[in-house]
Amino acid sequence: MQPELVSDSACHTGEGPIWHPDEKCVYWVDIPQCRLLRYDPVADTTAEFDTGTPVGAFTIHEDGRLLLFMAEGAVRLWGEGRIETVIGSLPEEHGNRFNDVIADPEGRVFCGVMSTRARAGRLYRLDPDLSVHVMIEGTGTANGMGFAPDLRQMYFCDSRKREICVFDYDRETGALSNRRLLHAPPESEGKPDGMTVDAEGCIWSARWDGWQVVRLDSAGNVLVNVPFPTRNVSCVTFGGEDYGDVYATTAIAGDPENTGEGSGALFRFRPGVQGKPEFRSRTR
Numbered sequence: 169m170q171p172e173l174v175s176d177s178a179c180h181t182g183e184g185p186i187w188h189p190d191e192k193c194v195y196w197v198d199i200p201q202c203r204l205l206r207y208d209p210v211a212d213t214t215a216e217f218d219t220g221t222p223v224g225a226f227t228i229h230e231d232g233r234l235l236l237f238m239a240e241g242a243v244r245l246w247g248e249g250r251i252e253t254v255i256g257s258l259p260e261e262h263g264n265r266f267n268d269v270i271a272d273p274e275g276r277v278f279c280g281v282m283s284t285r286a287r288a289g290r291l292y293r294l295d296p297d298l299s300v301h302v303m304i305e306g307t308g309t310a311n312g313m314g315f316a317p318d319l320r321q322m323y324f325c326d327s328r329k330r331e332i333c334v335f336d337y338d339r340e341t342g343a344l345s346n347r348r349l350l351h352a353p354p355e356s357e358g359k360p361d362g363m364t365v366d367a368e369g370c371i372w373s374a375r376w377d378g379w380q381v382v383r384l385d386s387a388g389n390v391l392v393n394v395p396f397p398t399r400n401v402s403c404v405t406f407g408g409e410d411y412g413d414v415y416a417t418t419a420i421a422g423d424p425e426n427t428g429e430g431s432g433a434l435f436r437f438r439p440g441v442q443g444k445p446e447f448r449s450r451t452r
Contacts, residue, residue, distance in 0.1 A: 169394050171416065175207045175214045175434040182417035182432055183362065184225035184268065186446055187407030190232050194407050194415045196434065197223045199265075204234075204246070207415075207434055209408070214434075217249055224266035227277055227449040235449045237266035237279050243294065245451075254451055255298065260290075268362060268403075270313040272322075275450025276342050278303065280310020283328070291324065293342055296450040303344055312363030312403065314371060315447075316386065323350065323371060327359045332373065332388070351388035353378075362403025367411075367442045374401040374416060379428065381416060383439070394437060398428035406443020414439050 179198035182205075187194050193208045197219075204217040204226075222239045226246075229235045233247035241258025244251050261281055267289075269279040275296045283289035289307035292300055304310070308328025315322050315337065322337040322344060332351040335344040351373075353360060358378015363371055370391065371384040379399055383392035400419040407413050413436050420432040 169392075169437045169439055171394065171396050171435040171437045173430045173433045174209070174212075174415075174436045175205070176430065177205055177214060177216075177432060177434055179203070179205075179417065179419060179432040181402065181419045181421045182434065183402050183419075184223075185403055185405040185407075185415045185417050185434070186226070186228060187405055187411070187415070188228055188232075189445055192409070194405070194434070195226070195234065196403075196415075196417050197226070198432075199224060204236075205434075209413075209436075217246075219246070219251075222265055224282075225269040225279075227269060227271040228446060230275065230448045230450045235277070235451070237269050237277075239265040241266065241281070255294075255300075258292075258300065264289075267309060268311045268313065270315075271447040271449040272315070272337075272342065273319060273339055273447050274342065275448065277449045278313055278322070280307060280313075282310075283308055294449075295342070296452050298451060301342075304347075311361055312373065314363050314365035316365065317367070317369045323363065323365070325360045325363055325373070327361055327376060330355070330359055332360050332363070332371070332384075351384055353382075357382070358401075361401070362417075364405050364414075364443060366406065366439075367444050370441070372404045372414065372439075374404050376400050376402060376419075377422070381414070392439075394439070396428075396435065398431040398433070398435075400427060400431065405446070411443040411445070412438060412441075414443070 358375035
């Protein structure tokens, strides 16, 4: 499971990778640089697109375009450089931005924002009818999310609080309940950041300031540590034709002189287990 550098993209804050099965490519963002990137593993090439404003994360939309979650609470559809506004802004998020998101089986999107000096962060839910609901108040840095294979539980990471929690999830209504702590790593292991869930129901957690990706079982026990040559591993996703590859984003952010070899690059490794496609967002 040695990580291989596949795109030396030098991202200040690489984040949010998603495998696009229609295009057989992986997309990710460099948040402060307003860059959307796409890596084609067959051609071994990387393309870049300017999004104009920072994108915290995105989903694959039902029509194959990307649904971008941006600064000021804006939500926009992107397809090959053309952008269509879905939500212009959220007044409550003036001066803030979205950070990480995930679509659920019904096309809703759980979308977290950063915290600011004025107020703590939140986790929202955007429904297909474009209604927006506050799901969690008082977050530090709303981050990685994932669903258990039975779709009865949702995992949620708050990086600033250094914890991964699990909720009971109601697929019919999109409600979250019964929050409990699943995993809280020691400071020496870095902050839990972006995550994904494999086909066996285990969590793969990227570790900011931790030089690694960690595999956890559904009870929060550490099963595997995958060392990285770069300090800030920000997010992971499964991809490839068989969903047997893990793609990991990294960041130069922090202390550029001490973030390690290949910081800001996109990495790939074969974990010996498979993932599954991400759910797609829907709007109407």
